[in-house]
Amino acid sequence: MIVIAQARVGIHDPHDCTDASDELPILHAIYDTLVRRVGQDFVPHLARQWSVTQDARHWTFHLEPDVVFHDGTPCDAEAVAASLQRMAREDKGYTLGSPAVWRQYLGGASYRIVDPVTLTVTLAHPMADLLDVLEQGFIVSPAVFGPLDTKDYTAQIGTGPYCLTSVAADQITATRVATHFAGLPANTAVTWRRVPDSNDRLALLQEGKVQIANSLDFDGSRILGDMRHVFLSPVAIIYLLNAAKGPLADGRLRQALALAVDRDAIVQTVMQGAAEPLHGFVSPRHFGTGVGTGRTCDRTRARKLLAEAGYADGLTLEVDCPTRLPDEAEQLTTALAEQLSHVGISLNVHIHPEREAYAHMVRRKEIRDLCVFDSSPMSTYRVLYEKIDARVAGAWWQGYHNPDVERLIDQGRGTIDRNKRAEIWRQAYGLLQEDPAWLTLYNPLRVVGIAGQHPDFEMPADGVIDVARLPALEGIAP
Template sequence: MANGLVILQSQVGLTDPHVVNDNADSLNILNNLFEPLVQRTRDGFRPCLARSWHVGEDARTWEFALRAGVKFHDGTTLTAEDVVASLERARSPDVGGVLGTEGLFHGYLGAAVIAIVDRHAVRLVTAEPMADVLDLIASIPILPAAAMGAVLENPVGSGPYRLHDDAGRTVTMVAHGDHWQSRPPAFDRLAWKVESNPAQRLRQLQLGEADIVTGVSHEMGLCMEADERTRLRTAPSNVCTVFMCNLLQGVCTDTRVRQALNYGFDQSLLIDRVTHGSALPLAGPLTVKHTGHDPAVAPYPHDPGKARALLAEAGWSQGMSLVLDVPLELPDEAVELASFLAQQYAHIGIETEIATHADRPVYAQQVKAKAIHDACCFDSSPISTFRALREKFHGGLKGPWWLGYGNESLDRNLNLAQATVDPDRRRQLYRSAYRTLHADAPWIYLYNQLDRWGLSPRLADWQPTVDGLIFIA
């Protein structure tokens, strides 16, 4: 393409923009077609379709002032009616989800009042304080109200590119000439193509037939770094790869056992062997990209002696049995992780059984139903600290991925954060929660995987978005 880009992914295809989905290949495409009211940055949020916003001291009342003159791909102009219709559709209980995310926006915004203030302003009043509501708003694309009935057949957004053709294995976009930023995108056309073979993705990049490739393995990355025809971009993901412990029943109800499970394996060796060094060690349930992550908290060191002492203190001096649930994909290395832990735990008197699950959607529902053994492998992906901590650890709420953790002090901390408008104070509250969750060890903390992209030389300065997606402006 003379002034176009070719992007190779393992899958392409248009998905419903209001279905909660953490598949990067799908989100990359949506990210260039649609826009939300606000966009996440490394330091917070910036205006997008909303030129400004205000939240009341009650942390419940939000008003969004819309940009004037924003044109959708069909030529219609953005109004408050479009925003309300989009928020209403996103929070509808009838909108599905992927891998257990159905009903997510309904759970947070189902009881909120969404109203038109005037043609260019919208008010959102949540049922309870929700100081992090922008975490949700940034994930809801705005569509024309009239286009809601055909979001897949005829997707209409306001992003820098509009859909030209969906041919199954290739999705083509062309520049949106009336984009509100008043300057044309850097490229006239984007072609998103399916190439499931990683070696072929690399080969096409080397031959100049592609400009961005996703899903770059460790081996592919080494080839790219040694080849002047390619560039490698690496960045931390927002995914925590962990084993979530069953705190409702079984051996992991004892904090000392969970701490022993964290002391009982060599985290650095695991990262080297399983990811070839392509990950950062976790010390808690948040990555370096999350608000509230505390770099002063060190990961659990490998200390078999301390692990054995904790197990003995918990009444397991003569040995203990552990059953780990693992899916066969997402994370794809789950079985390898469980096998590594089993080998390491044998040295501290733990006999480990591995239960594998071939159907990933069923596995997600099983975890959501709390129907697991002692611990289950999971890749926790929300970049929202508010969502990650509320859905997984708040004992009063018992969210979708909560597995029995109970700490009234942490619940009060999270409730206070939810009602605290000041972002710096809220960050400190989340840091306090992070330190508590490090010490209580409701999860076996493994790593934060690094994402990789292959680039052509003309995109040497390209960077992913803060949530690890492709966006071409």
């Protein structure tokens, strides 16, 4: 057995949307999905192959034959359809402050069981990036739908490479499935253990009491040497800007903010180097990322834009700031205020200690001029659709409207050629450089410690540990 030490341990409804790097590894161990993300692309998993019509609405999935859930029942086309339908329920797909995430994409879809291993999904609207959703579409045994609906989260039955064996407040254990269709994981069992303090996680790894320590302190973990693995998180640390009303409804002022910030200095002063400056609305790991020039620091141009907008003598902005998620939000806002003062912008800060209430405030479009937030979907399309498109006015949309970007969203969602679609998203990226919806700052650098020498180890692009593909760690001394 291997033990993974992490800050939190928990497992909830697999059809709720989460970006929690402590929970997703558990879900991906217990459950399979139709496809797996590898880098910026997808590879077969429960679906050994698939096809889509030119209108990007009709998808056919050919499933792996003879796959069974951990309770011995068949994982066939009917069971897959049942899970996708459950995902799309209005009461599912909840993430912090935002209900029914998956319904936006799977709502109104129809399903046809062609045969036990062939399923056709017809979407209500074109979506060439459907695999971005299905990558988190955990296929759950229909036998546990009832218990899960009553919030019995010990009822977890999938087809994954590990089978859940125990759930406690501070520890979850799963054992290897010997007959998993995708092959045998290297480690016979895995325990996720709650260890809230990062120094304690580090010490346990050094003492050989755990084999993996997640979310370690960036500098303190240097003592691990070759056991220290650094990776870029695709989560974007940003300020959402109120483009519906107030000063930032003027695109010149949004651009002035983007130009007034020295992101390299923010990374050093706030993150002590544990981040990479973010020069666009998605990370470099996202599909269809562009380059553009709208995120370099140019305070001369920022002052000019302020003057053009009527604020040559200065501007005060009202800022909403949580105390966690991101945990450095208050320090970040202090650093931002110092930088913006150089172009005549001052910040009046309002602190919010209740994070979930804060998220609901943001979802209700009740922010002041700007607010500290993050953007986590690994899908470029999802970010554009849920957060940028004024016609959708999604949970985190704050009044931004750019008809040219929306034209590209429509074009991209109906373009099934992946290379052509990447170019469309790059064009949208460029437009959002010159007319920013948010103030984007950085992607954090994260650290995971792994016992032994594993020079070829790489974290997946989404920053989630894939326990089924870990190297053999059982019995390794520190």
